[in-house]
Amino acid sequence: MVNISNHDDHWIQKNWRPAMGWQYMIVCLFDFVIAPVLSALYAFYTNTTLVHWTPLTIQGGGLYHLAMGAVTGITSYAKSQERTELIKSPYLPDPRQMNPRPNLPYPGSHDSYSGDDPEIK
Numbered sequence: 001m002v003n004i005s006n007h008d009d010h011w012i013q014k015n016w017r018p019a020m021g022w023q024y025m026i027v028c029l030f031d032f033v034i035a036p037v038l039s040a041l042y043a044f045y046t047n048t049t050l051v052h053w054t055p056l057t058i059q060g061g062g063l064y065h066l067a068m069g070a071v072t073g074i075t076s077y078a079k080s081q082e083r084t085e086l087i088k089s090p091y092l093p094d095p096r097q098m099n100p101r102p103n104l105p106y107p108g109s110h111d112s113y114s115g116d117d118p119e120i121k
Contacts, residue, residue, distance in 0.1 A: 017072075017075050017076070017079060020068075020071055020072060020075070021072060024068045024072065027057065027064075028057070031055045031056055031057050031058075032055060035053050035055075036052075036053040039051065039052070039053040040053075
């Protein structure tokens with residue numbers, strides 16, 4: 001049986017997957033963009049010899065990237081399986097039978113338009 005909603009879950013338990021993705025993106029930005037630029041700027045402004053930046057995450061055969069790829073790949077697969085099971089749950093209505101936007105106004109209007117206003121043609 002699928003647990004449809006548990007509002008007692010801690011925020012980190014619900015949001016650890018996106019947090020891992022953001023963490024990986026920030027590490028890659030630092031290691032491949034920010035640190036090389038800062039290294040070159042430091043060498044330029046201090047008038048020293050440029051020492052090329054060696055990405056920290058590539059050292060050790062790139063094991064960090066392999067591990068993060070495995071974590072993000074496996075968890076995205078697991079999340080898609082959770083969503084598939086949630087959709088198949090007998091306790092939820094079929095989303096194809098639901099009207100997702102009932103009686104909403106047209107975009108850009110401030111009031112709801114029913115279609116029977118004689119001034120609007």
